Amino acid sequence: MANANTEVTLDQVHAGIVDAIRAQFPDLKTVEAYRLDRKNLPTPACLVEMTEMDAAMEIDPGTEQLAVNARFEARFVIGFRQGAKNPKLEVRKLAAAFAAFARLQRWGCPIGPADVIGAYQDDFDPELDQFECWRVEWQQVIHLGEGIWRDEGVTPGQPMFSWVPQIGSAHEGAYQSVIPPADYEGGAVG
Numbered sequence: 001m002a003n004a005n006t007e008v009t010l011d012q013v014h015a016g017i018v019d020a021i022r023a024q025f026p027d028l029k030t031v032e033a034y035r036l037d038r039k040n041l042p043t044p045a046c047l048v049e050m051t052e053m054d055a056a057m058e059i060d061p062g063t064e065q066l067a068v069n070a071r072f073e074a075r076f077v078i079g080f081r082q083g084a085k086n087p088k089l090e091v092r093k094l095a096a097a098f099a100a101f102a103r104l105q106r107w108g109c110p111i112g113p114a115d116v117i118g119a120y121q122d123d124f125d126p127e128l129d130q131f132e133c134w135r136v137e138w139q140q141v142i143h144l145g146e147g148i149w150r151d152e153g154v155t156p157g158q159p160m161f162s163w164v165p166q167i168g169s170a171h172e173g174a175y176q177s178v179i180p181p182a183d184y185e186g187g188a189v190g
Contacts (some may be wrong), residue, residue, distance in 0.1 A: 006061055006110045006143040013070075013142060014048065016107030021046050021074070024101050025094075043079040043095065043131065048072065056141060063147035071139045072114075074098060075122055078132045087132045094136035095119040102138050112141030 014033045022031045030045035038047075050069040059067040076098065078091045096119060104113040115138060122135040159178035166174035 005147060005149070006063060006065065007145075007147050008109045008111060008142065010050070010142075013107060013109050013111060014050070016109045017048055017072070017074075020105065020107050021048070021098070025098070033155070036077075041077060041131075043077050044090075045075075045077040047075040047077065049075075051137075055089075055140075055142075059141060061143050063143060063149055065143035065145045065147050067141055067143055069139050069152075070142045071117075071137065073137050074102075075133055075135045080130050080132065084096050091132040091134050095136050097144075099136045099138075114138045114140045139160065 018031050020032055021028070025031070025046065028044050028046050029042040030047075032045075033048040035041070037049050050070055050072050053068040054071075056069050062069055076091055076094045078087045078094070080087050099116050099119050102114050103116050106113055117137040117139060119134055119136045122133040125127040160175040161178055162171060162175045
């Protein structure tokens with residue numbers, strides 16, 4: 001049975017994204033969320049940021065949490081000095097590979113699948129003209145806040161039924177299996 005717990009922190013989501021990118025793209029020298037120092041940036045690099053959170057009022061998770069469409073960006077930065085490789089092409093190939101990888105990702109978190117919006121050329125920082133940069137944008141639903149449901153109690157091993165008024169825990173003996181026993185005269189279940 002699936003766990004209905006959708007509680008997650010923004011720290012967990014960001015860590016999941018960064019960890020997944022590091023594992024999938026081991027040649028990146030830098031993979032960080034919200035890097036402040038961009039002048040001393042070891043490249044190739046991927047810089048991750050969440051840029052928006054719009055309330056998704058049409059999505060009610062049934063947990064009393066707020067569903068939001070969270071929008072993310074991953075900026076891929078390559079220096080102009082790439083040896084024999086063309087940095088303009090290499091950054092585009094990296095952005096395309098990430099876009100394909102990010103599609104439907106949940107980053108190890110109980111969130112909705114990533115919906116890739118697109119990949120775009122990015123100015124990154126006009127003062128840092130020694131870099132080529134592309135960004136990939138995606139969005140996914142995240143439930144914010146604490147959910148009201150807890151995984152407590154025992155899940156029955158098979159479906160059971162009873163008739164009113166013999167229902168509830170006080171009438172456990174009155175419940176019958178929905179699945180007939182194997183020696184049922186209608187034949188074996190299977």
